[in-house]
Amino acid sequence: MLKGHLDTIVLAALEAGPAHGYAIIETIKRGSSHTFDLPEGTVYPALHRLEDAGLLSSAWMTPPGGRRRRLYSLTKAGATALADRRKAWGRFSQAVETLLGGGRAWPA
Amino acid sequence: MLKGHLDTIVLAALEAGPAHGYAIIETIKRGSSHTFDLPEGTVYPALHRLEDAGLLSSAWMTPPGGRRRRLYSLTKAGATALADRRKAWGRFSQAVETLLGGGRAWPA
DNA sequence: TTCCATACCTAGTTATGCTAGGTATGGAAG
DNA sequence: CTTCCATACCTAGCATAACTAGGTATGGAA
Numbered sequence: 506m507l508k509g510h511l512d513t514i515v516l517a518a519l520e521a522g523p524a525h526g527y528a529i530i531e532t533i534k535r536g537s538s539h540t541f542d543l544p545e546g547t548v549y550p551a552l553h554r555l556e557d558a559g560l561l562s563s564a565w566m567t568p569p570g571g572r573r574r575r576l577y578s579l580t581k582a583g584a585t586a587l588a589d590r591r592k593a594w595g596r597f598s599q600a601v602e603t604l605l606g607g608g609r610a611w612p613a
Numbered sequence: 614m615l616k617g618h619l620d621t622i623v624l625a626a627l628e629a630g631p632a633h634g635y636a637i638i639e640t641i642k643r644g645s646s647h648t649f650d651l652p653e654g655t656v657y658p659a660l661h662r663l664e665d666a667g668l669l670s671s672a673w674m675t676p677p678g679g680r681r682r683r684l685y686s687l688t689k690a691g692a693t694a695l696a697d698r699r700k701a702w703g704r705f706s707q708a709v710e711t712l713l714g715g716g717r718a719w720p721a
Numbered sequence: 722t723t724c725c726a727t728a729c730c731t732a733g734t735t736a737t738g739c740t741a742g743g744t745a746t747g748g749a750a751g
Numbered sequence: 752c753t754t755c756c757a758t759a760c761c762t763a764g765c766a767t768a769a770c771t772a773g774g775t776a777t778g779g780a781a
Contacts, residue, residue: 508616508768509737510709517713527759537708547738549761554737572746572759591713598706600645601618605625605699616737617768635728655769657730662768680728680777 507541511551513590514541516560516583525566525574526552552577560586619659621698622649624668624691633674633682634660660685668694 507514518524518532530548533541555561560583567573579587626632626640638656641649663669668691675681687695 507738508618510616511738514709514712525759527757533712536712538711540704540708541712544739545760546740546742546762550738553761570747574759594709594713596648597616598709600648601622601702601706603646604622604641604644604649605702619769633728635726652770652772653729654731654771654773658769661730678778682728 507543507547510594511543511547512555512560513587513594515548515551515555516579516587516590519561519577519579519583520587523576523578525576527574529577555583559583618702619651619655620663620668621695621702623656623659623663624687624695624698627669627685627687627691628695631684631686633684635682637685663691667691 514533515529518529518536524532526545526549529552530543530545533543533548552561552563556563556577560580561577562580563575563577565573566576622641623637626637626644632640634653634657637660638651638653641651641656660669660671664671664685668688669685670688671683671685673681674684
């Protein structure tokens with residue numbers, strides 16, 4: 506479970522340039538050392554959500570001698586959203602870290 | 614949104630010793646510098662879930678001249694679960710960090 | 722006596738991620 | 752040539768998590 510951070514990760518995966526769904530899944534898998542091995546049923550609906558929200562745009566492409574793919578790109582709003590989500594992740598992980606780290610069995 | 618890490622945080626809050634629901638909310642609020650200001654409707658059901666799962670145990674207490682409170686304690690299974698979840702959090706946050714940090718605007 | 726902070730609770734809504742299916746094509750293996 | 756796998760897309764429906772929005776009750780301060 507990615508618990509609400511899926512969108513952030515997908516946006517980040519597209520920051521380096523446009524990509525299609527299947528490739529995004531692979532990028533996330535390799536980039537996380539297989540910690541996030543996301544099923545398509547998770548990623549495709551997320552891409553549609555993000556496009557509906559205006560954070561991504563898409564276009565069908567057919568590479569020569571290849572199969573049709575839908576290429577997703579970050580919109581300007583998407584880039585802004587990613588920046589916001591990066592900050593939110595920082596606050597979030599910092600807070601969790603403090604709460605988890607601060608909990609000692611018992612200080613002497 | 615705590616995105617599935619609520620249980621981890623609640624378990625961690627009880628690591629230092631038993632506490633009641635309202636106090637746990639305050640502990641999490643202060644410990645996270647108000648990043649996590651959790652509504653009761655979030656925390657109480659979580660406590661019940663964790664107790665049903667055997668990770669917490671509870672007992673009603675009435676301090677002298679005070680009001681009745683339900684004191685929650687970590688069970689042995691709860692302590693084990695907390696250790697597991699700490700590791701899971703480490704893997705999770707590490708992976709997100711890599712994916713977010715690795716996404717550069719463009720490498721030269 | 723009125724109000725606030727404490728202290729507990731739950732029904733119902735919403736959104737998220739996943740399961741479990743389905744369609745289709747290019748290329749390799751047999 | 753046919754069978755199978757990896758690629759590549761999709762959706763309906765389920766489970767669950769967190770929250771909203773209510774409710775009850777008490778001790779102490781104003």
